[in-house]
Amino acid sequence: MGKAINNNGKYHKKLTIGLFGFGVVGEGLYKALQQTSSLNATIKKVCIKHPGKKRNAPEELFTTDKDELLNDEEINVIVEVINESEPAFEIVSTALLNGKHAVSASKKMIAEHLPKLLELQKQTGKSFLCEAAACASIPVIRNLEEYYDNDLLHSLKAIVNGSTNFILTKMFEESLSFKDALLLAQQLGFAESDPTLDVDGWDAVNKWAILLTHAYGIVEHPDNIVFSGIQNIQSGDALVAKEKHYDIKLVAQAKKLLNGKVAAFVLPQFVKADDHLSFVKNEYNGVVLESSFADKQFFYGKGAGSFPTASAVLSDISALRYNYRYEYKKLYHHIVPELSEDFYVKAYVSFDDWQYIPKEKFEWIEEWHAEAERKYLVGVLPFTELKNNNWWRENNTSLILSPEPVIEDVEIRRLKKKSLELAGI
Amino acid sequence: MGKAINNNGKYHKKLTIGLFGFGVVGEGLYKALQQTSSLNATIKKVCIKHPGKKRNAPEELFTTDKDELLNDEEINVIVEVINESEPAFEIVSTALLNGKHAVSASKKMIAEHLPKLLELQKQTGKSFLCEAAACASIPVIRNLEEYYDNDLLHSLKAIVNGSTNFILTKMFEESLSFKDALLLAQQLGFAESDPTLDVDGWDAVNKWAILLTHAYGIVEHPDNIVFSGIQNIQSGDALVAKEKHYDIKLVAQAKKLLNGKVAAFVLPQFVKADDHLSFVKNEYNGVVLESSFADKQFFYGKGAGSFPTASAVLSDISALRYNYRYEYKKLYHHIVPELSEDFYVKAYVSFDDWQYIPKEKFEWIEEWHAEAERKYLVGVLPFTELKNNNWWRENNTSLILSPEPVIEDVEIRRLKKKSLELAGI
Numbered sequence: 001m002g003k004a005i006n007n008n009g010k011y012h013k014k015l016t017i018g019l020f021g022f023g024v025v026g027e028g029l030y031k032a033l034q035q036t037s038s039l040n041a042t043i044k045k046v047c048i049k050h051p052g053k054k055r056n057a058p059e060e061l062f063t064t065d066k067d068e069l070l071n072d073e074e075i076n077v078i079v080e081v082i083n084e085s086e087p088a089f090e091i092v093s094t095a096l097l098n099g100k101h102a103v104s105a106s107k108k109m110i111a112e113h114l115p116k117l118l119e120l121q122k123q124t125g126k127s128f129l130c131e132a133a134a135c136a137s138i139p140v141i142r143n144l145e146e147y148y149d150n151d152l153l154h155s156l157k158a159i160v161n162g163s164t165n166f167i168l169t170k171m172f173e174e175s176l177s178f179k180d181a182l183l184l185a186q187q188l189g190f191a192e193s194d195p196t197l198d199v200d201g202w203d204a205v206n207k208w209a210i211l212l213t214h215a216y217g218i219v220e221h222p223d224n225i226v227f228s229g230i231q232n233i234q235s236g237d238a239l240v241a242k243e244k245h246y247d248i249k250l251v252a253q254a255k256k257l258l259n260g261k262v263a264a265f266v267l268p269q270f271v272k273a274d275d276h277l278s279f280v281k282n283e284y285n286g287v288v289l290e291s292s293f294a295d296k297q298f299f300y301g302k303g304a305g306s307f308p309t310a311s312a313v314l315s316d317i318s319a320l321r322y323n324y325r326y327e328y329k330k331l332y333h334h335i336v337p338e339l340s341e342d343f344y345v346k347a348y349v350s351f352d353d354w355q356y357i358p359k360e361k362f363e364w365i366e367e368w369h370a371e372a373e374r375k376y377l378v379g380v381l382p383f384t385e386l387k388n389n390n391w392w393r394e395n396n397t398s399l400i401l402s403p404e405p406v407i408e409d410v411e412i413r414r415l416k417k418k419s420l421e422l423a424g425i
Numbered sequence: 426m427g428k429a430i431n432n433n434g435k436y437h438k439k440l441t442i443g444l445f446g447f448g449v450v451g452e453g454l455y456k457a458l459q460q461t462s463s464l465n466a467t468i469k470k471v472c473i474k475h476p477g478k479k480r481n482a483p484e485e486l487f488t489t490d491k492d493e494l495l496n497d498e499e500i501n502v503i504v505e506v507i508n509e510s511e512p513a514f515e516i517v518s519t520a521l522l523n524g525k526h527a528v529s530a531s532k533k534m535i536a537e538h539l540p541k542l543l544e545l546q547k548q549t550g551k552s553f554l555c556e557a558a559a560c561a562s563i564p565v566i567r568n569l570e571e572y573y574d575n576d577l578l579h580s581l582k583a584i585v586n587g588s589t590n591f592i593l594t595k596m597f598e599e600s601l602s603f604k605d606a607l608l609l610a611q612q613l614g615f616a617e618s619d620p621t622l623d624v625d626g627w628d629a630v631n632k633w634a635i636l637l638t639h640a641y642g643i644v645e646h647p648d649n650i651v652f653s654g655i656q657n658i659q660s661g662d663a664l665v666a667k668e669k670h671y672d673i674k675l676v677a678q679a680k681k682l683l684n685g686k687v688a689a690f691v692l693p694q695f696v697k698a699d700d701h702l703s704f705v706k707n708e709y710n711g712v713v714l715e716s717s718f719a720d721k722q723f724f725y726g727k728g729a730g731s732f733p734t735a736s737a738v739l740s741d742i743s744a745l746r747y748n749y750r751y752e753y754k755k756l757y758h759h760i761v762p763e764l765s766e767d768f769y770v771k772a773y774v775s776f777d778d779w780q781y782i783p784k785e786k787f788e789w790i791e792e793w794h795a796e797a798e799r800k801y802l803v804g805v806l807p808f809t810e811l812k813n814n815n816w817w818r819e820n821n822t823s824l825i826l827s828p829e830p831v832i833e834d835v836e837i838r839r840l841k842k843k844s845l846e847l848a849g850i
Contacts, residue, residue: 032718035577137722139572143564146740152460276725279704284721293457293736296709297562298725300701311718315571322747 013076013321015041018069018100020091021082022048022055022062025105025132028310029081030057033317041077041317045069049082070094077101077320079313081132085109092117096124103316105132105309108197111206111222114213118328127325129316134207135160135285137308138301139315143289144214145326152292155255156215160207160266162283162304163198164230164250166190169281171238172247178233190283190304201229201250205266208252215254216262216337217330224339226386227266232398236374237350241400246270247278248400258408261340263383269401270348276300341384342409346402349392350376356395361385363412364419380407380415438501438746440466443494443525445516446507447473447480447487450530450557453735454506455482458742466502466742470494474507495519502526502745504738506557510534514541521545521553528741530557530734533622536631536647539638543753552750554741559632560585560710562733563726564740568714569639570751577717580680581640585632587708587729588616588623589655589675594706596663597672603658615708615729626654626675629691633677640679641687641762642755649764651811652691657823661799662775666825671695672703673825683833686765688808694826695773701725766809767834771827774817775801781820786810788837789844805832805840 017033019026030043046062047069048055055062069075070091078095080088080102088109095102097120104110110117110133121128131141135158144153159165163185170181182199185191197203205227212218212225230250241248249271254264271278276298280286285303290296302308330336344363351357352374359365365379386392392399407415442458444451455468471487472494473480480487494500495516503520505513505527513534520527522545529535535542535558546553556566560583569578584590588610595606607624610616622628630652637643637650655675666673674696679689696703701723705711710728715721727733755761769788776782777799784790790804811817817824832840 137572137718137720139564139568142571146567146743147562147564147736276704279701291736293562293732293739295562295727295730295733296725297727298723300721300723300725302720302722305720307718308720311572314718318571322749324747324749 013323015039015077015317015320016075017041017043017077017079017317018072018075019043019046020066020069020078020080022046022057023081023083024306025081025309025313027056028306029079029313032310032314036314039318040321044075045072066091070098075100077103077317079103079317081105081309081313085112089113092128093120096120096126096128099124099126101127101129101320103313103320104128104130105313107133107203107206107210111209114209114219114221118219118331121325127320127323129319129324129326130210131316132309132312134210135287135301135303136305137311138285138287138299138303140211140287140299141214141326142315143299144211145329153215153256154290154292155253156211156287156289157251157253157277158211158287159249159277159280159285160252160303161198161204161250162285162302163191163195164204165280165285166283167199168230168233168248168250171233171235172241173281177235199229200231201227201266204229204250204252208254208264208266211252212254212264213328213331214326215330217328217332217334218262218264218336218339219331220339225264225266226383228268228393228399230268232393232396233268233400234350234374234398237348237398237400240348240350240376241270244270245273246403247273249277249280251277251401255406256337257340257343258410259340259342260337261342262337263340263343263406265386267399267401269405270403272403275403341387343383344380344407344409344412345383345386345405346378346380346407347405348376348378348400348402349397350374351397352395356391356397358391364416366419378402438748440464440502440742440745441500442466442468442502442504442742443497443500444468444471445491445494445503445505447471447482448506448508449731450506450734450738452481453731454504454738457732457735457739461739464743465746469500470497491516495523500525502528502742504528504742506530506734506738510537514538517542517553518545521549521551524549524551526552526554526745528738528745529553529555530738532558532628532631532635536634539634539644539646543644543756546750552745552748554744554749554751555635556741557734557737559635560712560726560728561730562736563710563712563724563728565636565712565724566639566751567740568722568724569636570754578640578681579715579717580678581636581712581714582676582678582702583636583712584674584702584705584710585677585728586623586629586675587710587727588620589626589629590705590710591615591708592624593655593658593673593675596658596660597666598706602660624654625656626652626691629654629675629677633679633689633691636677637679637689638753638756639751640755642753642757642759643687643689643761643764644756645764650689650691651808653693653818653824655693657818657821658693658825659775659799659823662773662823662825665773665775665801666695669695670698671828672698674702674705676702676826680831681762682765682768683835684765684767685762686767687762688765688768688831690811692824692826694830695828697828700828766812768808769805769832769834769837770808770811770830771803771805771832772830773801773803773825773827774822775799776822777820781816781822783816789841791844803827
């Protein structure tokens with residue numbers, strides 16, 4: 001049992017890879033493959049933009065001509081880890097149309113081209129794998145595909161952006177201001193010099209659009225999903241959270257409603273101390289799945305960084321040796337539920353002035369506090385308010401969902417009555 | 426996108442299943458498959474022991490003749506969820522030799538026949554999948570196979586037995602006595618009428634033997650792995666744990682040592698409140714993996730119960746449609762590390778009388794407390810003491826490892842010196 005025996009030469013496909021991109025992830029992947037000889041996968045050529053740069057790999061490996069990869073019949077897998085959406089989409093489409101499998105880490109590109117990518121997979125029969133695009137080293141897509149066929153996924157919620165989670169952890173545990181926490185994140189490489197993509201929630205909603213397809217078969221452009229980042233959260237909110245023994249996290253959620261439709265959004269939320277997501281700190285990600293069969297599952301791991309991302313790409317490459325592909329069972333084999341707006345959410349809203357808050361839109365308000373500088377309330381409002389209006393994220397207004405925020409249509413009357421009774425009305 | 430379209434007819438294998446066993450898991454699987462039409466997998470025949478029983482499925486589905494399944498050429502997958510080791514092994518071997526894939530949930534059988542099962546897979550080229558045998562709905566085997574090729578897994582630790590974890594949670598959080606917690610577990614179906622297999626750690630070490638093969642390529646009979654269950658834990662231990670802000674869990678661990686060998690054992694352990702495993706309560710299981718690439722990963726879910734187990738079997742069946750099989754890369758493509766005894770462990774030991782404790786075997790003792798009835802000490806001892814002797818689990822002696830219990834050979838001198846200095850010696 002001490003010798004290295006090639007057990008699987010018979011049925012394993014040899015993978016000859018064309019790699020686009022040699023930044024931190026690309027180089028990480030290159031190094032990882034060098035250490036993984038048993039995989040029988042080699043990078044034949046790497047396509048990069050700037051030929052002049054010094055790189056930690058033999059010069060002859062590199063080219064600036066994408067066709068050298070895309071038209072090479074020997075190359076059967078294209079791996080794309082570049083940072084630009086449209087070129088990335090071009091590369092992936094061409095790869096699939098040229099009979100090659102494709103592996104990608106580009107969440108923005110994938111989220112913005114979901115219908116076309118699905119079409120290409122169906123049309124060409126080739127695999128398009130993108131585990132690295134959703135929470136990196138956490139095998140969430142693979143798990144949704146393998147474990148959650150059909151209607152049994154009740155809900156999922158996740159922290160999918162390490163950058164914002166790092167900032168929130170620092171604001172909470174070390175009482176840093178938002179500004180200082182962001183600066184620290186940038187210094188440590190957890191946030192870009194332009195952090196808007198992360199801080200404003202774009203990265204998170206892109207990932208959520210991808211995961212909704214695998215979780216429920218829902219194919220929606222990220223623009224159609226209600227989201228916010230952490231850009232409006234204030235230190236005062238963190239204080240209130242602490243008083244109530246909560247954390248604040250940016251949580252991507254999806255829940256099957258009683259009417260069969262799905263509520264989905266990406267918003268800051270108060271999270272109880274014993275919630276799995278409270279446990280997810282700094283740049284880590286976490287996913288909680290609730291279903292009829294497996295009950296509750298929780299996955300936790302690094303959602304970003306060159307090695308965690310490279311490990312996810314590596315795992316996809318590994319699966320290609322037995323022709324693994326996403327089946328999108330919820331999309332192709334079941335009636336796909338619609339995204340719904342017909343529900344209510346309970347939320348905390350902090351604001352500078354009552355004039356910014358459309359009080360009449362709330363079903364009821366459970367509590368409110370007013371200081372000279374800042375005020376806040378906790379109330380229930382129709383989700384359509386968040387979908388169709390912007391007051392909740394303008395003028396320094398900060399909205400943070402309560403734990404268990406979704407209230408179904410059928411419950412609203414009963415709960416409103418109860419709330420009024422409690423208030424002595 | 427609302428219609429059910431069969432996208433994958435072209436390359437998907439139709440799976441015709443012969444099922445052995447129709448207890449809670451077998452029936453759960455049957456029901457699950459009925460709801461999962463897109464899987465293109467049907468149970469053709471079910472082999473049971475007692476024909477008279479009333480069952481929730483058509484009578485013609487059942488037979489008592491195993492050859493009706495094993496010799497049927499139409500059946501290409503055997504699923505075995507019975508409760509007896511030797512018959513289960515017979516069934517699985519015959520299935521593989523007859524050119525059928527096999528799926529099993531029988532951890533005891535698998536742990537006790539590892540070399541033969543590996544041999545059969547190599548010899549026949551057929552798949553033998555057993556996700557349900559290790560933490561049920563947590564995809565730990567699949568993850569070890571897919572994400573951790575080669576030498577990069579530093580350590581893994583897990584709570585793999587829901588029964589004992591339920592008992593420990595009740596002892597801790599509700600201050601129940603061991604006896605009362607066990608009774609409650611039995612009433613709720615989390616422990617058998619003969620709970621020894623769970624309580625004494627046999628079930629946990631069986632699962633660990635299986636996971637060591639996938640994690641490190643180590644093939645060891647469970648008898649060769651040092652283990653204990655929770656049978657010796659006392660209420661007094663729980664009190665000490667609380668004082669020190671620890672939990673007590675039954676933890677299966679494996680760690681790569683500096684010398685390249687692997688330390689592995691299943692023992693009760695003090696777990697800090699912020700440890701992932703502290704979060705694993707009642708009948709849930711959890712696995713923490715530390716590696717060079719993905720850094721830290723944590724998986725949490727239900728490790729037992731008919732539906733979580735059935736969901737794991739279902740996931741294995743699903744993978745058989747593209748001929749998935751375990752590659753055991755660490756076993757076949759790398760030098761397999763040995764199990765080592767050349768290290769030390771720090772442990773808390775509570776006992777009735779000093780006569781039961783071989784004090785001279787300890788490298789040093791850091792603290793000790795003596796009451797009339799019960800005494801305890803915390804000290805460092807060579808792991809060989811646990812491997813070769815029984816004093817630590819006889820005569821009402823209770824051993825619980827400290828958090829971070831493993832001390833490497835090379836460190837022992839330095840740490841002993843430091844410990845003596847701290848003690849003012």
